[in-house]
Structure formats: C-alpha cells, structure tokens
Amino acid sequence: MPRGFSKFAAAGFWLCLVLLGIVFVLATRGFEPPEALESSAPQDTFSAARARAELVRLLGDETPHPVGSDANKLVKARLVERLNELGLAPQVQDTIGCSAKRPTCAQVENVLARIDGEHDSAVLLMAHYDSVPYAPGAGDDGAGVAALLEAARILRSEPPSRNSILFVFTDAEEAGLLGAEAFFTEHPWAKRVAVVINLEGSGSSGPSVLLRSGPESGVVLDAFGSVARHPVAASFTEELFKRMPNDTDFSVAIRAGQPGLDFAFAGERNHYHTPRDTVANLSEATLQHHGDNVLPLVRALADADISQRAPNYVYASMSRAVWLHYTPAAGLVMSIGVLIVLALATWRRWQGLSHFIGAFGIAALALLLIFGFTLAGLAAADLLAGTRVSWPANPWPWRMIIYTAPIVVLALLRPLVRRVGFWNTLLAPWWIWGLLVLVQTWWLPLASPLMLPATVLASVVIVLLAFVARFDRPTIRCAAAVINSLIAGYFLLPLVYLGEITQGFALAPVMFVPLALVAITLLPLLDRGRVKVAGSLALLMFIGGVTWSHWVPLYSEQRPQHINFIYAVDADAERASYAAWSPNALPAAISAAMPFTLDASVLPWQKDAMWSAAATSVEQRPSAQLEPMAINAATRTVRLRPASGTDAIGLAIPIEAPITAIRIDGRSVPIEVKSGENYRLVRFVAPPADGVIIEIDTTVAATIDAYLIDNSYSLPTSARLLTDARGVLAVPVKSGDGWVVYRRVKL
Numbered sequence: 001m002p003r004g005f006s007k008f009a010a011a012g013f014w015l016c017l018v019l020l021g022i023v024f025v026l027a028t029r030g031f032e033p034p035e036a037l038e039s040s041a042p043q044d045t046f047s048a049a050r051a052r053a054e055l056v057r058l059l060g061d062e063t064p065h066p067v068g069s070d071a072n073k074l075v076k077a078r079l080v081e082r083l084n085e086l087g088l089a090p091q092v093q094d095t096i097g098c099s100a101k102r103p104t105c106a107q108v109e110n111v112l113a114r115i116d117g118e119h120d121s122a123v124l125l126m127a128h129y130d131s132v133p134y135a136p137g138a139g140d141d142g143a144g145v146a147a148l149l150e151a152a153r154i155l156r157s158e159p160p161s162r163n164s165i166l167f168v169f170t171d172a173e174e175a176g177l178l179g180a181e182a183f184f185t186e187h188p189w190a191k192r193v194a195v196v197i198n199l200e201g202s203g204s205s206g207p208s209v210l211l212r213s214g215p216e217s218g219v220v221l222d223a224f225g226s227v228a229r230h231p232v233a234a235s236f237t238e239e240l241f242k243r244m245p246n247d248t249d250f251s252v253a254i255r256a257g258q259p260g261l262d263f264a265f266a267g268e269r270n271h272y273h274t275p276r277d278t279v280a281n282l283s284e285a286t287l288q289h290h291g292d293n294v295l296p297l298v299r300a301l302a303d304a305d306i307s308q309r310a311p312n313y314v315y316a317s318m319s320r321a322v323w324l325h326y327t328p329a330a331g332l333v334m335s336i337g338v339l340i341v342l343a344l345a346t347w348r349r350w351q352g353l354s355h356f357i358g359a360f361g362i363a364a365l366a367l368l369l370i371f372g373f374t375l376a377g378l379a380a381a382d383l384l385a386g387t388r389v390s391w392p393a394n395p396w397p398w399r400m401i402i403y404t405a406p407i408v409v410l411a412l413l414r415p416l417v418r419r420v421g422f423w424n425t426l427l428a429p430w431w432i433w434g435l436l437v438l439v440q441t442w443w444l445p446l447a448s449p450l451m452l453p454a455t456v457l458a459s460v461v462i463v464l465l466a467f468v469a470r471f472d473r474p475t476i477r478c479a480a481a482v483i484n485s486l487i488a489g490y491f492l493l494p495l496v497y498l499g500e501i502t503q504g505f506a507l508a509p510v511m512f513v514p515l516a517l518v519a520i521t522l523l524p525l526l527d528r529g530r531v532k533v534a535g536s537l538a539l540l541m542f543i544g545g546v547t548w549s550h551w552v553p554l555y556s557e558q559r560p561q562h563i564n565f566i567y568a569v570d571a572d573a574e575r576a577s578y579a580a581w582s583p584n585a586l587p588a589a590i591s592a593a594m595p596f597t598l599d600a601s602v603l604p605w606q607k608d609a610m611w612s613a614a615a616t617s618v619e620q621r622p623s624a625q626l627e628p629m630a631i632n633a634a635t636r637t638v639r640l641r642p643a644s645g646t647d648a649i650g651l652a653i654p655i656e657a658p659i660t661a662i663r664i665d666g667r668s669v670p671i672e673v674k675s676g677e678n679y680r681l682v683r684f685v686a687p688p689a690d691g692v693i694i695e696i697d698t699t700v701a702a703t704i705d706a707y708l709i710d711n712s713y714s715l716p717t718s719a720r721l722l723t724d725a726r727g728v729l730a731v732p733v734k735s736g737d738g739w740v741v742y743r744r745v746k747l
Contacts, residue, residue, distance in 0.1 A: 012478040013525040017407070017534065019482070020489045020518070027494040031207045033265075034230045034292055036284035044154055046147075046291030048284040054082070055138060055146035055279055055287075058129075062136035062278055065129075066713070067106050067172035067179075068647070068686020075129055079111050079169055082149060086156050088113035088167070093187055096665055097171075097178030100255060103662050103669035105692075106685035108171040108179040112189065115155055115165040122164040122192040123301045124260075125151065125294065126180070126249055127199045128173035133647070133713040134736030135277040139265070143282060144199030145169055147290040154295065161302035164192065173249050175685045180249035184256045194306040195220055196260030197297065198250040199290055204276070205283035206267020206501055207232040208290045210317075212241050212250070217259040218310030220301070224261060225315070225323035227296040230289060234316040236447035259309060263293050266502040270391040270559045273734045316449035324453065328445035331452055335441040338434045338452075341459040342427065345466040349423040359424030362416050363432055363520045369409045370516040371509075377401040377546050378508055384550035387584040390504025393556035398505045400545025402512050404538040406519035411535020414526040422524055423466075426481060429520040430458050433488075436517075451517075454491040458484040458521075481524040488521045506583070554584075555729040561587065562733035565722050566610070567715055568602050569618060571743040576615035577602055578722065582730075586611060593725040603740065605652035605679035605707055619718055623741040624649045624710035629693070633701040636747040640684065641691035645712050649692065650683035652707040653747070659704075661697040679707075696747060704747040712739040 036048035058078050065071035076092070083090040093110040111129070114122070127144030131137025148167055155165055166189055170179030184190045196214060210233035213221055225231065250262035265286050271277045315325040326334075346356065378401060382388050392398065417425050433455045440448045465471050465480045492514040499510030525531075555561045563586070566579040578594060579602040580586055586596060599612035622643035630637040640649045653659065655673050662669050662682060673680050684692040698704065715723065715737050723737075 012482050013522060013531055014534065016482045016485050016522060016525060019486055020493070023486060023489045024493045024497070027490070028497045031232055031494065031497065033207050033283065033285035033289035036288040043157070046150055046154065046288070046295045048288035048291065050153075051146045051150040051287050051291060052279070052282075052284055054149040055142050055282070057082070058145060058149075059136060059138060059142055059279060062138070064134055064136060065131050066133045066647070066686070067108060067130045067175050072130055072171070076109055076111060076171070079129055079145070083111070083113045083152070083167075086149075086152055088115065088152060088156065093183060095182050095186060096667060097180075097182030098664060098667045098669050099176035099178060100181055100252070101670060102176065103664065103671065103680065103682040104176045104178070104685065105664045105667060105669065105683075106172045106175050106178045107688060108182050110171055110179045110183055110187075111169040112183075112187070113152070113167040114189070115152075115161075117161045117164040117302065119163055120192050121194045121306055122166045122189070123298055123306065124166045124168060124193045124196045125199075125298065126168045126170060126196060126253075128170040128179060128249055130171050130174055130179075131277075132174045132273045132734055132736065134275055134732040135273050136275070136279070137277060138279045138282045139201040139204050139277050140272060141173070141199065141201050142279075143201045143265075143287050143290060147199055147287060147294060150291060151295050151298065155298065155302075162304070163194070163302050163306055165298060165302060166193065170249055172685065177247060177249055177252050178685075180252035184252050190256070193258060195301055196250065196253040196258045197294055198248060198253065198260065198262045199294065200248045200250070200262065200264040202264060202272045203266045203269040204271040204281040205286050206265045208263050208265050208286060208293050209233065209237065210293075211248075211262045211264045212238040213262070213312055214250070214254050214258050214260040215312070216309035217261065217312050219304075219306070219308050220259050220261055221313065221315060221325070222310075223300045223304065224293075224297050225325065227300050228317075229292055229296070231317035231323065234449055235314050236450050239444045239447040261297070263290065265289070268391075269502060269504065274560070274562065274731045276558070276560065276731060314446055314448055324449060328441070331441040331445055331448045334452060334456055335434070335438045335448070338437060338455050338459045341463050342431055342434055345459075345462045346427055348466040349427070351421055351423060355420045355424050356428070359420040359428035360431060362413060362420065362425070363428040363523060366409055366413055366520045366523065367432070367516050369412070370406050370512065370519060373409055374402055374405040374508070374512045377405060377542060378505075380546045381549035384546065385554060387554070388506055389554045389561075389584055390506040391559055392505070392552070392554050393559045394552045395500070395505070397545045397549040397552055398508075400541050400548070402508060402515065404542040404545070405512065406515050407538035408535055408542055410519060410522055410526055411531055411538070413523070414531050417523055417526040422477060425523040425526075426462065426484075429523055430455065430462060430484070432520065433458070433517065450491065450495060454487045457487050461487075478525070481522075485518065485521040488518045492518050557728050560728070561730040563590070563726055563730045564732050564735070565715060565719060565737045566602070567615070567619070567719055567739045569739075569741045571623065571741055574618055576618040578613050578615055578719065579603070580611040580722070587725075587730065589725040589727060590722060593721050603742070605681060607676055607678060615718065617718075619716040621645060621712070621716075621739065621741070624708060626708050626745050627691070631747075634697060636696045636698065636704065638694050638747065639691045640687065640694060640708070642687040642689065643710065645714065646687060646710050647713045648683055648685045648711040649687045650681055650709045650711070651694065651745075651747075652679040652681050652709060652742075653696075653704060654678065654706070655680055657704045658699040659696055660699060663695040665693055706745050706747055707742045708745045710741045713737070714739050
C-alpha cells in the first residue's frame, strides 16, 4: 500500500459501512408506496380510502370466491351493480375459457364495460375478480378491481377522450388465466385493444411495481415514465418473470401481441393465496400506489396516438427522480466501453501480472467465501430451527447471518489484500463487475440496470484517479474507493430488500449475492488492524443469528405456516388416506394428531411425495361419473358428469398414451406435459350440472387406462382432528384443502 494511505483506509472502511447502511435504509424507503389519500380528496384525484370502500362493498363478508362458486356469483353481481351505478352499462361474457398452457377449462363470466372515445382504438384496463378457494382475495386481486372502479368513477366524469377505455374484469384467473383467454380469443372488443394495462397483487403491502411490458411497448413505457409520480420499475423483473412459473392475465395479452404494462405488488407475501389476504391486512398506501400508477397513465394514453409502436428498451426508476432507459444495443456498447476504460486504467497503473492475478483471485475468493459462509450459517440455522421459512415471524436471526457474513470474510482476507497493493485491489473487483455486466448485456439485456450504471460510474472514477496526477494522493484514493462502494450499494442494495419481501429467505441467494458483489468493492480499504474489530463484531453477530434461530418463533398469526390437507379416496379399493403438504416441516401438533409418513402414492398421478396417513374408515360422498359416448379407433368421446359438491373434474391420462389432440366441449387444449410428469391432467373447473364432453384423438385402437378425478374444496368431518391441530399458526394456501375421489377408468 502507498505511504500515508494506511491511516486513511480503516477510517474509510468504517465510514463506508456506515454510509452503505444509510444508503440501504434510504433505498428501502424509496420503495415505500405514497401516502394514502382520504375520501375527502378532490373528486378528480385517486383516493385509496374511496377505493377501499369499493373493495369492502365488492367482497362483502370476504368469503373466498373461486370461479363457479356461489360467492363468486355474488361478487360478480356486486361488480355489475356498481358499474351500472357509474353509468357504464356493463355486459357479462359468459363462455368457456381454456388455458393456453395445459388442458384446463372452466365456465367463466367476465364483466366488461367501456367509456367510448372518438376512435375505436382502446386502452384496456384489466384485473381479475375471482380468488383461490381459501383466500378472500383482497390483495389478489380485489385491490386491482377496486383501483379500476375508482379510476372508472373519475374517468367517467371527464370529457370524451381520443381513444376508448375498456374495463375487463376477468374470471378464473386463478384456474389458469381462463377468463383472459376467453376475452382475447372470442370477444369482439379484443380487436379494438391497442394497449393493455393489467393490475395484479401477490401480497398485502409494498409498492406497486412495473413488473413487465408487452411487445413493442416503447411508447407506453415513455408515457409511464413521463407521468408517474412514484415509479418503481426495473426491467430486470422482466428477465426474472420469463424464468419463473408465476403468471398473470397479462401473459395472455403478451401472447396476443399487445403492447402494455403489468403492475403488481408483493409485500407481506406470506398472505398471498391464504385466508390472511383480507381487507384489514391490505395496505391503503399500496392501493394508493396502484391508482397513482394507472390513472395518470390512462389519461396520457387516452389522448395519445396509441397506434404507434416502438421497440422495448432497458429501463429503471432511480429514487423516483430519474427514469433511466437505453436500448439493449446501447447497453452492450457501454459494457464494452467499461472494459476498455478498465483496461486503460490497468495499463496506466500496471504493477505486474502476478499482483493483478493475485488481486483478481482474492476478489473471486471473497465472493466464493461469502457464498459459502452464508450458506453454512443458513444451514446451521436450518438445523437449529428445524426448517427454513421464507417469511418467518421474526426475520432478524436470518438477516444477521446474511448481512454479517460479508464483513467476516473481508476481515479474514485482510492479510492477503496487503500483499497485492491498492491499485490491484481497486481494479480487480470492478473487472469482475465489468465481465458480469458484459454477460448481462449480451445474455440478459433487460437485467443490465442492476450493475451497468454502477460499473460505468465506477470506471469513470477509476480512470480519473489513474490518469490525473493531482488526484494521486492517499485521501483521494481512499475517497475514490469509498465512492465506488457507495455507487455499488446504491444500485444493488435495493435488490436485497426486494429479494426479502418478494422471495423470502427460502431463496436467500437473491439477498446474499448482491451483498457479496458490493462487499468486494471494499477490498482496497482493508489495510489496518482496526478492520479486525469489524470482523470480530460481525462474527459475534453471525454466531448470535445462528444461535437465535433456535429460539425465535418461526410463525405467528400474522405470518402463519402454510399447510394443506387432502382427503384422498381410492374408490376402487375403497381405501382412504389423509395427506398433508407444507413447504416446511409439519408442526408437532399435527404429527401427534396423525402418524404421517412420506408417501408418493397418495395421488397416483402426482410426481411429488406428500406426508400421508391411512384413514381408519372411508367417508363416502357422491362423486363424478364417466359416461362413454363414442369410442372408435381414432377418437374417444366421453362425458364427465359431476356430482353435487364437485368443484373440479378431470382425467389423469398416462403420458405414454398415444394422444394427438384433446378437445374440451369442442375447444382444443394443449397436450404437452412438463418434464418429469407421468400423467397428462385434463381438468374442468366448476363444471356444469349436465357435465363436460371430452374428445381424445389417438393413433391406436387399444384401450387407454386413466383415472377419473373428482375434487371438492372441502374436507370430511373426520378431518376436524387435523384442522384443529393446525391451529391459528397455520393456514391453507393456494388450492388449499381438498377432498379427492378417484377411480380407474378405460377410454
């Protein structure tokens, strides 16, 4: 290290830690939704209080309302009534909707309304009003419906716009986007749509985030960037969404080639698809953010030439003050430019190949050690806690492990850093950043705002320090290292916060990988023994976090465990069993109530094993029947007739069956299956009383063995033992509890 630098390095290290903490706090506050407006707000302004009143009226007693249920019909009736009160003359699209991804259909009732403009071209506002079987659906997606109702009230009172505004409240989104599929496939209004704005929710709080854009949505992105007062947007979420199983109605719009934007919130995600998704838990600030995103955007698009299309681009909102955007090609050019600048600085301050390779190796080793140390700490906490919970009741033990591990590793590497010199330890981390950015801009261009802007700014600081002689002083060197670390933290630390609230500790890498990348930029400041103090304190906190995980409660009424129960009846063998599913270990009360063991045969068509226990007796209920209609060498036609209480009906057909096509009530459905699946599951949700006709085209005349499945969103009275044991610290999730009756059939 240069003479005089050492006395500044330790101070710079501590200063940097403090400032990074401040940056992190400011970054998290930057994601807070705007303050909710009361009902006394001006009538032409979106008010979360008024939208909440819409939601309270819509959901009534907050009974879950999946597609086809009586509760769903009541919600639909209230929605139609409210739209009539607003003078929007709603209509109901009553039809069959089928998934574009799997052989699933349902009878759907989409609710549609419009505000006519001077032209036929229309801006479509979309949200779904159904819920999953065990959730009231306040956040998913009652918040979206309520926000659109409040927006409709305001827009209805304004002068006619250039373009029409369509409102589509879809049904059966939770069953596979079936209402949206029906609208874009069949309804004549779909031909008028030029832009789609979709509102979704997967939690109870947090910012309303621009999740993704449709094809050729550059004009729409420009409009949003120009009018949004509190934008929270980064195109890297589009890259994530492409690689995740999550879906929204907006996926249907994308497949239809529609430009547009998809907004969603995901704070307090433990409530998602559970009985905790209530109006009481829904943040009014989040509801306000939904409205503040959609209303100005619709106003801008309603009077714009929305026939214009422009390529999508890379974008990010920076602290709500700057709308950063550039083309993927520009991002690639900038990433190459960064490497050129770093190469020039490396040439200017070259101190030998061995020193540079040593510094590069130390930076890479730091990343690997941080990953390994964090994973080891989390694994130890898993052993002590008994499981890993995505959103524990008290998250601080896991936060202590993740946030202190980088400091412990940096302190351990201090002796190595001293041997390779300041310039090499300054350059090596940013070479890693630069190479990662090049990979991002080439392979994942929409994700480049995570690191490219920081790398550009840091490379400017480095090249100035390398070539301007008067900057070559210890204080300025120290300041440059601190500035670059703060730049790294400004761009990556928000990802740590978003990773925790949206993905949780079960996907901890979304938190500790960004922290590790920020940490290696501190390497030039590891020059004095006082850094050991930080390492020692961090190690104590790390050990404390691991130890604390054994004692802290994992669940609370506000953040309960997710547990589903299934009562499975093999009607042929007259045998029944109970099954339990949870992403975490079953609590002792449930294990004590019933002797569960891991079993892969509870439902023969499912590939994943569940905890199961044999029932001592079989509780009977009426179940679905299969009626052959026409069987020949080319096509099997059958009617699946539901029983009273049947909520979904289906066939599980082995994938080796030589099937070329399947039609459900005359509609062709996909026949592809995911890798590793052994059965093709053909389903109809909320089937009509007279049944569903299934046509199966095959290439052979041989009989096809299958399972006829009858599913009900209920449990028999004997399951009371389990539901009582679940207590207040656990709730059903997603499809929830179910009573499944199955029998073997021949097609």
